Every structure is written in C-alpha cells, then in structure tokens.
Amino acid sequence: FVSENRALVDEYVDVHVNPHLVKRGYYELTAGMLATELARFIYPPVEEKIKHLPAIAGTGDRSNAPEFEQYKRIAKQMKGLTEEDLKKIAEVVDHEAYFWKFMDGKGIIEELLLLSGNLKRHRLLVDSIYPEVEEKQEKALRASLPHVKSVVLPNGIRFNTIDIELFAPKFSYPSPGKLGGLIHDHFKEKYGENSPILTLAYGPDFAVIRASDGMGEYNFDLNMIIPKLQELLPAAGIEGGGHSFAGSIKFFEGMRKEVLEEFAKQVVKLRKA
Amino acid sequence: FVSENRALVDEYVDVHVNPHLVKRGYYELTAGMLATELARFIYPPVEEKIKHLPAIAGTGDRSNAPEFEQYKRIAKQMKGLTEEDLKKIAEVVDHEAYFWKFMDGKGIIEELLLLSGNLKRHRLLVDSIYPEVEEKQEKALRASLPHVKSVVLPNGIRFNTIDIELFAPKFSYPSPGKLGGLIHDHFKEKYGENSPILTLAYGPDFAVIRASDGMGEYNFDLNMIIPKLQELLPAAGIEGGGHSFAGSIKFFEGMRKEVLEEFAKQVVKLRKA
Amino acid sequence: FVSENRALVDEYVDVHVNPHLVKRGYYELTAGMLATELARFIYPPVEEKIKHLPAIAGTGDRSNAPEFEQYKRIAKQMKGLTEEDLKKIAEVVDHEAYFWKFMDGKGIIEELLLLSGNLKRHRLLVDSIYPEVEEKQEKALRASLPHVKSVVLPNGIRFNTIDIELFAPKFSYPSPGKLGGLIHDHFKEKYGENSPILTLAYGPDFAVIRASDGMGEYNFDLNMIIPKLQELLPAAGIEGGGHSFAGSIKFFEGMRKEVLEEFAKQVVKLRKA
16 A cells, blocks of 8 residues: 555556555455445345355454444345355365365355356255354364463553464365464454454464454554564564554464564553553 | 265266275275266267276286276276286376376376377377386485385384485475375385385374285274374374375374374284184 | 487477487577577468567577577567567566466467557557566665575585575565566676576575576586586485576475585586696
8 A cells, every 4th residue: 555545556547446545554345245235336236145255254263343233234135035044155265275275166156156146056055054054163173272372461461372383274164274264263262352352373484473352452553563563573574464453464384483482572561551 | 975875976966987886995896987987878879989998097007806807807998908008097197187286187097098099100109108207216215215214113114204205306206295105115026015114104183094905904994093183183184095005194284293103103013814 | 319319209299399419408599589580481471570579589589590680680670679678578578478378368468568559559558568578677686696696616616595485475576487587687786697606596406596697607507517416325316407597496395405516516626627
C-alpha cells in the first residue's frame, strides 16, 4: 500500500476491490463477501445461486462485520442453512481444499458449497465428511496438547508455545497453521475469549500466531510487532504479517532462537491499557 | 473396516472389490489382479489386451497367491513374457512412476506395460531403461550399506537399522522406501529368506519396515505392533500400517527417539514359536 | 558421454545438438542459441520473430562466445534491445520462471521475451517487474551477507562460505542457488573478477559453487574436484557437476562435514600456475 486508500496495484488495474480500501486494517468484510457482491453487479441473475456464499465465507474467516449477521439471515431464509450448517460446510471445504490443493475439485467443491441446489445431496456429502474432519482435528489436538508450554506472564497474558514441526503430523490434515489455530481455540474455550491468550506455534523457520479478543486491551497488533522485529534483527530475514490478531512470520532457520526470544520480549513488555 | 467383511465405505458404494473382503490380512490377490478381472466383467473384449497385467502386478507386489502361478503361465503363453521379463517390467514401471508422479505418462507407460501390442518396441524400451534402473539401485545400495547397523539380537533376529534421511540420496530414485527394501533384500540374499531378518529404515518422522519370511516363526506382525506403540506413546502422533511384513510408520519428529526405542523393545521381546 | 564426440543418447536419436559435441567442456554456445539456430533450419520464416532470443539466452547464461557479440548486435539492430535491456529481461524471466515452475506461463513469458512483437507492452511489463526483482535480490543479499564467512587462504584464494539453509529465505525468490550467485557477484564487484574468489553456499545435503575468472590461474575445475571427492568418500553419496566454474554437489546429509572438509582441503592445496 502506498497510502490509506491507494495501492501499488492501482496503477495497473481498472478496478481494485479490497476491504482495506474501506478502512486500513479492517478485515471483517471478507474476500468471499466482496466477490459475491461483485458477481451480482457483473451478472445479476447469478444472485439466486450464490447468495449464501458470504455467510459461508464469513464463518470460515470468523468475520465480525455487522453485514455478516445479514448474510447469515439470508443463508437461513433462502437456503435453510443454520449457523451449525455453515460451520460444518466451512470446515469441510477447508479440509477438502487441503487435499485438492491447486486442483479445482470441481464437482465436489460445488456440491459442498451448495451451488448445485441439491440440498439433500449436499447434506449427505457434508454429513459423511464432517465426522472425519472432526476426528482428525481431535486426534491431532489430543496428541499435540501435551507438548504445548502454557505460561501466564507477569503482565497477565497466557502465552502458549509449541514446536509444531517436532510435535505435529507432517504433510497431513490439519496443517501446522490449522493445528496452531485448534490449539489456540482449545485455550480460548478453557479460559474465555476475553481472557488475554496468545498462541505461538513455531517450526524451524516460521511461526503461526493467534491472539484472543482479550489481547485487545494490551493493544496487541501483530502488524506492529513484525516491523519492530525486522528493525531489531536486520540479518534474520524476517517477513510476514496477516491480521492484527492472526498471522505468521517467516525467518532464517539459523536465527530462530533470536527471533522467538525477541518476540517473547515484546509480549512481556505489553501492558494492559 | 467395521468388521471382518464390512468396510466403512460400503455405505457409499454399490460394489466394493478388495482382497480383505475375501480374508482379512490377505494381500496376495493384488489390486492389479482384481482390477484386471473386474475389467473383463465390464468389457469382455478387453481381455486379450490386458491378460498379462496380473502377472506384472503380482511380480511388483511379490504375490504368493496360487493364482499368481496361473497368471504367470498366461503371460508366458499369450505374450511371451518370462519371469525375468516380468521382473524387469515391474522395476522399470516403478522407476518411471517415480518420475512421472501424478502425471499419467500415457504412451510410455502403455508401451512398458505392453498394452500397445508391439512386443519389439516394448523390448527395446525396457532394455534401454532397465540397465539404468539397475545401476541406480546398485549405486545407492553401495553408498548406503556402510551406514547400516546390523545386529543379531539374543532372540536370534537379525535387526538392521539405518537413518535413511542422513545416509541416502534425497529427491531421487530410489526413494527412501525403495532403498529400505533394497537393503532388506541384500540381507535376505546374504542370509536366506527363511532367516529371521528385520530391516528398519528411519527418517526424522517416519520409518519403513520390512521383515523376511523367517520372522513368521516369531509371529511378527507390523499391524499388531503399531497399535501397541500408539497405546504406549499416546502423545507421539503414531500412524501407519501396511502388510504384516512390510509397511511404514509416521510419528512426531520430536518423539522419534521414544518411538524407535519402543519399537526395538517390542522386537527384543519376540520369541520363536 | 562415451567419448569426445559420442554421447550415450546418440544411439536413440537421429540428431543430437549439443555444445559439448563441438568441444568438450565448452559451454559458451548456450542452449538458447543452439535452439534458435535449429528453429531457423526447421522453419525459416520464424527467424524474424526469434532472432533476439540468443542474446537474451547468452546474457542469462553469461556467455563469453564470440558469437554472443554478434547476437547482441542483432538484438540491438533488429529489436532495439540494449545490453541493459537484455539483462533486465533475463532477470525478469528468471524471476517469473521461479514462480511459474512447471506451468508454461504462456502469455506473460512470451510478452517478456518480446515474441508478441509489441515493444511498448513488453517494456511496460519488464519495467513494472524488474524493480521488484532487484528489491528482492538486494533484500536477501543484505540479510545473508552478515552470515558469510570470507577468508583469504595462504594460497591467496578468497574462500566464501555460508550455510544457505540456515541463513536464507526458503521457498521464495531468490532460490538458494541464485542467492549463492548473488553473494559471489557481491565479492567479485568488491575485489574484481580477476581476483581468485571461490564461493561455496551449502545446505544440509547440497552445495552450490561459484568461482571467479581469477581461479583460472589455479587451474580450478569443479568437474575435476567432484570425481576426487567421490573417490575419497565412496560412502558419502556424492553427485553433481555443472561447468568448470559454476555448479553444485549433492551428498548424504549425514556426511556433510566430511564432504565440506574434503572440499576445503582440495581448495587449500591449489597452487597458482
């Protein structure tokens, strides 16, 4: 980004749709929502077919937008999808996407997204895959949890760390990033979303970070910490980013100790507002 | 599997062909044999073209089925393929499959499987690739053997171990799994198939296991050992399986020492029947 | 190769075009040059469209062939491409190829190679990507340089080493091999191409080697050193090669220390002619 409402790419494109152009750092209007609205402008008759997609997208991306509530109402009224249904669909699509990777999975993905309009077949498919997804998540979580170090810092933040390369399955679902999220969710369920919880799952040259809503009182912002680390450790090859409360960092494998220690120092320094 | 002759997938399919449905743990009727028979039912005229495939499949999978002898006779009578030919074809197809990966290799694979019917061209192709395959196998074996630890345990079992990640080529043929098999075969040739030989080739988070026929007297069964390891080490993320005498295990990289030690303990405990 | 002017593949092909068939170890007539000349023989009308390609190829491969000067003149006269343009194109194509991998990138690659004939669009595209390429290279170089060990050996050779796995970005541009080259170029710019400089960038099971022209006085030849290492360390799984002054070695991860130490010994032994 060049400034608040100008992006580098603007020079090369005619139209640039991006939630950041509404407000920098605002991620609640997700890509799936924007894409659906755009599709309606381009080809209005498609609306009927895709009007439940924003609700699925918002569920997967954990949106807090006020529009998300409207989208969920639409999905319920028009397609009969409850919040429970949406959650299942989002998890199953995430699971299938892990295995389809760069292939489009046409057919199965369309069925899962209820684009075929055949609700019965859609339900059969979701209900046959979802238990497997749940089982894989629970199994991975159960095996990884004993390896999580969870400490409460003097400033009150619960700081969870795990070497996700050493203590997680490789090349299988859930991915390290997903498992990091499941571990974080486990602690949120235990202590509450408003409790200040920070989870850092690291590998040899990367870390996945998740923060609870309670970290807001500490003005935690991943996008502020990363530039600070880059400045303090210029020879560590640090890159990364994401949202304020969820994202990832890459660094040189040979500088992991320095990077993680410096990250921890930044967390220890945080003070409740 | 739900029970002896019911599988989870039965609920979703009309027909389920699987050697396990004949007898649990019976792998001698290989996938290639079953697929060929099925093809004959579906489209009888294809028989002439594919009747030698089960002999190739059985050779590659080292089948001991009585039907395999019949299949080899068919391959000899109908297509002129000797056991030596079958072995070469199986090795060359395995080699090509390593490089074609998820691409179908149409053309070359069909030629190698003698589906084109042009025996002369098939022979030229097999004979030009096979020496290269042999050379690669011998070269990798020669370089890896000095790194194999081969000990005879008090119970009489010869136990071979090698760190296949440290002492084998990466991202090239033969793969770690294949090389583990070649090392095992080397010891079988040296001491005899009826001698109790167990080969464990391990990487940072996996192990490939091969047992000689002689391990039968010890009631060795990989599919019995894995659940025991899972029970003893619930936080090691152990998964895996395969046949009774050949298969692989995956585990958390950070728990390798524990897993391999426990595996060795189970082997030490085995007693000759 | 079987001998000076016979290759193994000659048995299977009708025509074999290869700079080595002109003179063994002569790499200055690059693949791009030969392919272009061949294309002209096969389909003369294509000449107009592709006559600037050899100049791009020679720039990317750092050719020293006398023909390269002619090719550059053609590119300048016929398509208006200066040496600066050629360098930019080669770098941008290398960058795009890194991301397109096995996909053909048709469209963008053709535009970058000026095959569309639309010079204005070509320039816009090159000029929009090149600054990004430069920035990525400079950023990676800046972060990696502090981790390079650069020593002058008693025989006068400046020997640079870096663990490129520990101190370089992974799965991103520039690749370890490319970064090794950038580091080498950095030292060449500092001390001069005629100064004897050798750069060895190693990972867990590979090393990338680059030598300056000044190493010629020491009769340095990577293709002589590799067979010597293979002979001295038969159980290290050493493979590799390339040009005399630029190439790579693969070895067993568990034998890295032995291989790198032996390589260093060979370098220490070199004497100025």
